[in-house]
Amino acid sequence: MEAITPDIIQAHQLTQEEYEKIVSILGREPTYTELGIFSVMWSEHCSYKSSRLHLKKLPTTGKHVLQGPGENAGVIDIGGGYAIAFKIESHNHPSFIEPFQGAATGVGGILRDIFTMGARPIAVMDSLRFGPLDDPQAGARNKRILEGVVSGIAHYGNCFGVPTVGGECVFEPGYNGNPLVNVFALGVFKTDEVFLARACGLGNPVIYVGAKTGRDGIHGASMASAEFTEESQQKRPNVQVGDPFLEKLLLEACLEAMRTGAIVGIQDMGAAGLTCSTCEMGSRGGTGIEIDLALVPQRETGMTPYEIMLSESQERMLLVAEKGREEEVFAVFRKWGLDAVAVGRVTNDGMMRVKNHGQVVAEIPSKQLADDAPLYDRPHTQPRRSAPMEGPDFRSVSLQQDLEALLASADICSKRWIWEQYDYMVRTNTTQGPGGDAAVVRIKETGASVAMALDGNGRYCALSPREGARLAVAECCRNLSVVGALPVAATNCLNFGNPERPEIMAQLVEAIEGMGEACRFFDTPITGGNVSLYNETLGEPIDPTPVIGVVGLLDTGAPLTTSFKYPGRAVLLLGGAGQCDLRRFGGTQYAKVVLRAMWGLPPELDLDYEKRVQEAMREIARAGLAESAHDLSDGGLAVAAAECSFGPAGVGVHLDLECDLRPEFLLFHEGPSRILVSTARPEEVRAIAARHGVEAPRVGDTIKNRLVIRNRGTVHVDRDVARLKELWSGALEKMLRA
Amino acid sequence: MRFGVVVFPGSNCDHDAWYAVSHNLGQPAEFIWHDSATLGNVDAVILPGGFSYGDYLRCGAIAKFSRVMQAVRKFAAEGGLVLGICNGFQILVESGLLPGALIRNRGLKFICRPATLRTETIHSPFTREAGKGSLLTIPIAHGEGCYYADDRTLDELEAEDRVAFRYVDNPNGSLRDIAGILSRERNVLGLMPHPERASDPLMGSVDGLALFRSMVSSMAVR
Numbered sequence: 003m004e005a006i007t008p009d010i011i012q013a014h015q016l017t018q019e020e021y022e023k024i025v026s027i028l029g030r031e032p033t034y035t036e037l038g039i040f041s042v043m044w045s046e047h048c049s050y051k052s053s054r055l056h057l058k059k060l061p062t063t064g065k066h067v068l069q070g071p072g073e074n075a076g077v078i079d080i081g082g083g084y085a086i087a088f089k090i091e092s093h094n095h096p097s098f099i100e101p102f103q104g105a106a107t108g109v110g111g112i113l114r115d116i117f118t119m120g121a122r123p124i125a126v127m128d129s130l131r132f133g134p135l136d137d138p139q140a141g142a143r144n145k146r147i148l149e150g151v152v153s154g155i156a157h158y159g160n161c162f163g164v165p166t167v168g169g170e171c172v173f174e175p176g177y178n179g180n181p182l183v184n185v186f187a188l189g190v191f192k193t194d195e196v197f198l199a200r201a202c203g204l205g206n207p208v209i210y211v212g213a214k215t216g217r218d219g220i221h222g223a224s225m226a227s228a229e230f231t232e233e234s235q236q237k238r239p240n241v242q243v244g245d246p247f248l249e250k251l252l253l254e255a256c257l258e259a260m261r262t263g264a265i266v267g268i269q270d271m272g273a274a275g276l277t278c279s280t281c282e283m284g285s286r287g288g289t290g291i292e293i294d295l296a297l298v299p300q301r302e303t304g305m306t307p308y309e310i311m312l313s314e315s316q317e318r319m320l321l322v323a324e325k326g327r328e329e330e331v332f333a334v335f336r337k338w339g340l341d342a343v344a345v346g347r348v349t350n351d352g353m354m355r356v357k358n359h360g361q362v363v364a365e366i367p368s369k370q371l372a373d374d375a376p377l378y379d380r381p382h383t384q385p386r387r388s389a390p391m392e393g394p395d396f397r398s399v400s401l402q403q404d405l406e407a408l409l410a411s412a413d414i415c416s417k418r419w420i421w422e423q424y425d426y427m428v429r430t431n432t433t434q435g436p437g438g439d440a441a442v443v444r445i446k447e448t449g450a451s452v453a454m455a456l457d458g459n460g461r462y463c464a465l466s467p468r469e470g471a472r473l474a475v476a477e478c479c480r481n482l483s484v485v486g487a488l489p490v491a492a493t494n495c496l497n498f499g500n501p502e503r504p505e506i507m508a509q510l511v512e513a514i515e516g517m518g519e520a521c522r523f524f525d526t527p528i529t530g531g532n533v534s535l536y537n538e539t540l541g542e543p544i545d546p547t548p549v550i551g552v553v554g555l556l557d558t559g560a561p562l563t564t565s566f567k568y569p570g571r572a573v574l575l576l577g578g579a580g581q582c583d584l585r586r587f588g589g590t591q592y593a594k595v596v597l598r599a600m601w602g603l604p605p606e607l608d609l610d611y612e613k614r615v616q617e618a619m620r621e622i623a624r625a626g627l628a629e630s631a632h633d634l635s636d637g638g639l640a641v642a643a644a645e646c647s648f649g650p651a652g653v654g655v656h657l658d659l660e661c662d663l664r665p666e667f668l669l670f671h672e673g674p675s676r677i678l679v680s681t682a683r684p685e686e687v688r689a690i691a692a693r694h695g696v697e698a699p700r701v702g703d704t705i706k707n708r709l710v711i712r713n714r715g716t717v718h719v720d721r722d723v724a725r726l727k728e729l730w731s732g733a734l735e736k737m738l739r740a
Numbered sequence: 741m742r743f744g745v746v747v748f749p750g751s752n753c754d755h756d757a758w759y760a761v762s763h764n765l766g767q768p769a770e771f772i773w774h775d776s777a778t779l780g781n782v783d784a785v786i787l788p789g790g791f792s793y794g795d796y797l798r799c800g801a802i803a804k805f806s807r808v809m810q811a812v813r814k815f816a817a818e819g820g821l822v823l824g825i826c827n828g829f830q831i832l833v834e835s836g837l838l839p840g841a842l843i844r845n846r847g848l849k850f851i852c853r854p855a856t857l858r859t860e861t862i863h864s865p866f867t868r869e870a871g872k873g874s875l876l877t878i879p880i881a882h883g884e885g886c887y888y889a890d891d892r893t894l895d896e897l898e899a900e901d902r903v904a905f906r907y908v909d910n911p912n913g914s915l916r917d918i919a920g921i922l923s924r925e926r927n928v929l930g931l932m933p934h935p936e937r938a939s940d941p942l943m944g945s946v947d948g949l950a951l952f953r954s955m956v957s958s959m960a961v962r
Contacts, residue, residue: 156850160881161791163752247750247794339749425852425881427937428789430756444942446759560942 006037014041020376027370035308035356036364040371042221042274042312043281046535049375052501053533056511060518064527066490072286074115074199074269075189076529078491080555082448085196087121088188090129090456090495090551092534097183100241101150105183106158107244110316112187113162114270117253118319120197120260121189124429125443126159128169128185129456129495129549133178135412135737140178145738147181155185156423161246162253165432166424168441170456173412176464179539184495184532186456186551190445197260199269199279200287201322201348206266208280208291208346209328211335212252212318215276216301218242219314248317248340255338256319262334264327271318277311279320281354284368287322291368292355293346307363311356322348378501385467385512386505386543393584393593393601398666401640401711401718404596405669406729408637409644411595415733416648434561439481439633444558453487453554458497460545461589462604467509468516469604471548475520476612476674477635478552483616484631484677485562486623487554492521494531494550499543501535509546510535517548523609526552562623564632565649571629571704572684575639576622577615578697579661580673581606591636592670605673611696612675618694619677627687634676640669640711640719642678647709647723648730654723655680657702659713668713680704741959743769744782746812746828748803753789753825753936760936761786765952774806784821784955785812787828789881789934799842799884800830809835821865821955822928826882829920829930838921838930839897840889846913850883854945855933856908857919861901864922865958866929866951876947878933880911885932887914887921897921904929 011021014037024032024040032040046052062070068085069077075089093108109126116123130151133144159166164187201208219242259265267287269279276298284291295310305313323331328344335342349355354371356364398404408414421436433451434442440455457478463470479489494517499506521528537544566573587593588602622628630649634642639657647654661668681687684700691698709726711719743761747754754771762769772779774792779785793802803809809831816822816837824832832838845851854877859870870876889897894916897903905920912932920931935948 153849160850160883161750161752161794163790245794247791247796250752250791251749422853423850425850427852427879427881427934427943428752428756430759430937430940430943433942558942 006031006034014038015045016041020044023376027367033364035311036366038308038312039277039364039366042277043371044375048274048278050533051376052378052380052535053496053510054377055379056514059514061522061527062529064491064525067527067529068193069196069529071530074118076491076493077119077196078529079193080445080448080450080452082450083192084190084445084448085193086188086190086452086553087116087119088186088493088553089115089530090184090186090493090549091532092495092497093183093185094180094497094534094537096241097151098181101147102154103241103243105151105154107242107316108183108185109155109158110244110246110249111272112185113164113249114272116187116189117256118199118268118270120195121191122257123164123187123189124431125188125441125454126164126166126185127441127454127456128155128166128183129458130169130171131177131182131460131547132173133175134173136740137175137178144178151183152420152423158244158246160425162250163428165426165428167426167432167443168436168455171417171420172460174460174545176460176545179542180537180544182497182547184549186493188452188454188553197265197268199283200267201283201289201291202266202287203325203348204350206322206325206348207328207344208293208348209321209323209331209342210298210345211321211342212340213245213248213315214299214301214341215310215313216315217305217309217313220309220312242314242316244316251338251340252317252319255335255340259331259334262330264324264330266322266324268319268321271320273314275312275314281368281371283320283322284354285372290349290351290353290355291346292349294357294360296359297343297345299341299343307356307358380501380507381504382507382511383504385508389465389588389600391585391602393588394597394599396597401665401669402721404592405640405644405719406726408591408595408641409726409730410733411591412737413591414637414641416731417734418731419734434485434563438564439484440487442485442561449558451556451558453482453485453556454551455481456549456551457481458547458549460547461594461600463513463546463548465589465602465604467513467546469607471513471516472520473604473607473674474548474550475517475524476607478550479524479526480616480633482552482554483619484633485556486620487556488620489524489526489552489554492526492528492550492552494528494548496533497537497544497547497549498535499538506543513546513548517550520609524613562628562631564646565630565651566646566653566655566680566704567629567651569653569704569706571680571682572700573655573702573704574679574681574684574687574698575676575701576619576679576691576696576698577676578699579663579668580671580676582663582667582671582673587667587671590670590672592666607674614694614696615675615677618691618696621690622679622687627683628679628681630680632678634678635672638670638672643711644709644726646678648727652707652723653704654707654709655702656705656710657712659701661713665713665718669711669718741767741783741956742781743767743784743786744772744779745769745786745788746772746774746808748774748792748806750792750794751788751790753934757786757788757825757936760939761952764939764949767956772808774808776808777811779811779815783959784823785815787824787831789826789828792827792831799827800834803831804835813837816928819925819927823866824930825934825936826932829932832928832930837928838923839893840887842884843886843888844884845886851911852881853879855880855911857905857933858908860903860906863901864904864926864929866954867904868958869954870950875908876950877945878935878938878948880933882932886912887918889915900924905931
C-alpha cells in the first residue's frame with residue numbers, strides 16, 4: 003500500500019489541517035483510496051466549503067416549495083397534482099479544456115439530476131459566457147470554444163429529446179481564459195412521484211445501473227476546484243465523454259423502474275461518481291452502505307479501487323430497491339438493454355464500506371464524509387474592482403450609428419445561429435421558444451404552463467456585486483412577468499474566481515447577499531443551484547457572474563411575444579423613461595460597444611417600484627390587453643424598440659418622446675423596471691398601471707417598416723426596419739466567419 | 741383509424757406523434773415496441789423522429805435490422821400506410837422502402853426552424869386533403885436531412901409523381917428541394933419535417949394535421 007506523504011496530500015488538493023481532520027474522523031491514517039474519496043468529497047465543487055456559510059443567507063422556503071436545497075434538484079408544486087423539478091449547474095472548467103464534451107456532459111449531468119427525482123425533463127436552457135470573437139489574441143480560440151460548446155449542447159439535448167428553449171450568451175474579455183457554461187434543466191412529475199436520494203431499509207440491495215465504469219473523469223471534481231494554469235490542457239483526460247443515447251435509455255428505464263414501486267431511493271453518479279452517490283445516500287438515509295467493487299460493471303481491465311471510486315464516467319445511477327423485488331427492477335433495465343447489478347446492501351452502522359473482492363479498501367463514516375467537510379469563513383474585504391468611478395466626458399456623433407453598432411454587437415445581436423442548432427420544439431410543449439424574454443413550456447397534463455428565464459450580468463456585478471445580483475433577479479422576474487407568468491422559485495449558479503483571495507471572496511459574499519435580498523423581496527426562494535469557484539486563468543479572474551434562473555406559472559394559452567403585430571397601435575412605456583446619470587451609465591452596453599469603457603455603478607434599482615411594474619404587467623398580460631411586450635435591458639429603449647420591430651410582420655415604431663434626459667441616456671440607459679408594450683386598448687392598460695402606481699406614458703405608435711425615434715421634436719433615429727434587422731440577425735455569423 | 745407508433749430505443753418524437761393523432765386528431769393510437777414481431781391491429785404505422793439506436797454508424801442503419809421493421813416491410817408490401825417522420829424517413833430509406841439517402845445538411849449543422857413546404861401531389865393517401873400546390877408551415881429539426889439520390893432516381897420520382905413535398909426555401913441542400921417522397925405504390929411516405937409538431941394551435945401551426953387527416957379519409961374510402 004502506498005504511504006501517504008505530504009506530496010500526495012497536496013496533490014489531492016487537501017491542506018494539512020484537512021488531512022488531520024480526516025485522521026481524527028477515521029481514528030487512523032487513511033488508505034490511498036480513502037484519501038482519494040475524501041479529496042473529491044471535500045473538494046470545493048462537492049463540499050461548498052468556501053460558500054456554504056454564506057449560502058445559508060438565501061431564502062429557501064415558500065408556499066410552492068416541496069423540496070429545497072440538499073437533494074438533486076429543487077421541487078415546486080405547480081397545482082393540479084403536478085410538480086416541477088429544476089436546477090442549474092456549471093460545467094465551466096471541462097468546457098474550456100474540451101468544449102464539445104465538456105458542454106455535452108454538462109447537459110447530461112443536469113438532466114440526470116432531474117430524472118433522478120422521478121421527473122421527466124421537459125426543458126433545458128443555457129447561460130454562456132465567452133471571450134470576444136474578435137479578440138486579437140484569443141479570438142480564434144474563442145470561436146472554437148463557442149462552436150464546440152454549442153454543438154456539444156445540441157448533440158446531447160437533441161439526441162436525448164429535451165428541448166433547449168432559451169438562455170443567454172455574452173462576450174467579455176474576462177472570459178477569454180475561462181468560459182462559463184451553465185446549464186439549467188426542468189422536469190415534470192406528479193407530486194406523489196418524487197424520489198429522494200436516500201438509502202433506507204436495512205439489508206435492501208444497492209443496485210448499479212447504466213454505463214460501465216471507465217477511467218474517464220477521475221478527479222473531475224477536484225479539477226473544477228482549481229485555477230487554470232498553462233498545464234491545464236493536459237487535463238483533457240479528466241473530462242468525461244457523454245453518450246446521450248445511453249442517457250435516453252437510462253431515463254426511460256429509471257422512470258419505468260420507479261413505477262414498479264420497488265425503488266426506495268436513487269441518485270445519479272455525477273461529480274465524484276460512485277463515491278458521492280454512496281456516501282450521500284447513506285448520509286441522507288441515516289444508514290450505511292456496503293459495496294463490493296468487484297461487482298461494478300467495468301469498461302476497462304485492471305482498474306484499482308481508487309480509480310473505480312473516483313471515476314466520473316457518465317450515464318450511471320445508483321439505486322436502492324426493496325429487498326426481494328430486485329428482479330422487477332432488473333427486468334426493466336434488461337428491457338432497455340442496460341446493465342443493472344446489485345453491488346451491495348444497506349447497513350445500519352452509518353459506514354460507507356467499500357470492498358474489493360471481499361477485502362475492505364475503505365471504511366468511512368458516511369455522515370462525516372458527506373456533511374462534515376471543512377467549512378471556511380474565508381476573509382473578505384472590499385470587492386475587487388478595476389473600473390474607475392467617474393466616467394468620461396462624451397457626446398455622440400450619431401445616435402443612429404450608435405444604435406446600428408449596438409444591434410450588430412455580440413451581446414445584443416440575434417443568437418439565432420446558436421439556438422437553431424438546438425431542437426427547441428421536441429415534446430411539442432414549447433409555446434414560446436428561444437429569442438423571447440422568457441421561454442414558456444406547457445404542461446400537457448394540467449393546462450398550466452411554466453415560464454423560465456436565465457439572467458446574469460458580469461459587467462454590472464464587476465461594478466457592484468450586490469447591486470448586480472439584485473438587478474439579475476429583478477430582470478429575470480421581469481422577463482417572466484412580461485409573458486404573464488408569476489415568478490415562484492429560483493435556482494442560482496454562482497461563478498466566481500478564487501475565494502482564497504479576500505477581494506474575490508467579497509464579490510461572492512456581496513452577490514449572495516444581494517441575490518438573497520432580491521429573492522426574498524420577489525418571493526422566489528432558491529431551491530438549489532451550484533457554486534463554481536476558481537474561475538481564473540493565470541491569476542486573472544472572471545467578472546463575478548452570478549446567474550439566476552427563475553421559474554414562473556401561468557395558464558396555458560397563446561404566448562405574448564416581443565414583436566409588434568399591427569401598425570397603428572399605441573406604444574406605452576410601462577414604468578416610464580426612468581432615471582440615469584453619468585455614473586449609472588458606465589455599465590451599459592453603450593459604454594461597452596460605443597465608448598469601449600466601463601465605469602461607475604450599475605443602473606439603480608428600486609425594488610418596490612420594480613415589483614409594482616411587474617404586477618401591472620402580469621395583470622395587463624392576463625387581461626389580454628397587450629399585443630406585444632418586451633422588457634428594456636441591454637441597450638435600453640432604442641434597442642428594445644428595434645427588437646420589437648424585428649418580428650415577422652415587419653412592423654416598426656415611431657417613438658415621439660418628451661423627456662429631459664440627454665439623448666444618449668434617453669435612448670440607451672439600462673435602468674430597470676421598464677417594459678415596452680403595444681396595445682389596441684391604451685386607456686385600459688394605463689388604468690391598470692395607474693392602479694399599481696406605475697407610470698405608463700404613451701411614447702409612440704407602431705408604423706409600417708420604419709423605426710423612428712424623436713425627442714422634443716429632434717429626430718435621433720429614422721431607419722428602415724429591414725436594414726436594422728439585417729445588421730442584427732447576421733452579426734453573429736459574420737463575426738464567426740471573420 | 742387505429743395508428744401504431746413504433747418505439748425504437750432512442751426514438752424521442754414517439755410521444756409527440758402519438759399525442760398528435762390521439763389528442764389533436766382524436767383517433768385511437770398505440771405504441772409498438774421495436775422488439776415486436778407483429779404490428780397488432782393497426783391501420784397505419786408511424787415511424788417517429790429521434791435517434792434510433794443512437795443513430796450510430798448511420799442514421800437509421802441499425803433500426804432497419806430491428807424485428808419490428810420486418811413486420812413494417814410486410815405491412816407495407818400488403819398496402820398498409822406507413823409514415824416515416826425525420827428519423828423514420830431515414831429508417832425507410834435505409835430499409836429500402838424508399839429510394840435515395842439522407843446525408844449531412846449542407847451547412848453541416850443541426851437546424852431547427854419552421855419550414856414552408858409546397859404540396860407537390862394530392863394523389864396520395866397522405867396528401868389528398870392538402871390541396872395541390874398548397875403551402876404548409878411545418879418545422880424541421882435534423883442534422884442529416886439533405887435528400888440525395890442519383891439523377892435517374894430523381895427523374896423517376898418526378899415522372900411518377902412521387903415527390904410529395906418540396907421546400908420553398910431549401911434549408912439543408914436537398915436535391916431538387918425534396919422534403920418528402922412516396923413509394924411506388926404510394927402507401928409509404930417519408931419526410932424530414934415534423935407534421936406532429938404542427939398539429940396544435942398552441943404550437944403555432946396546424947398544417948401538419950392535413951397529413952394525418954388525409955390518412956384517415958383515405959382509409960374511409962378504401
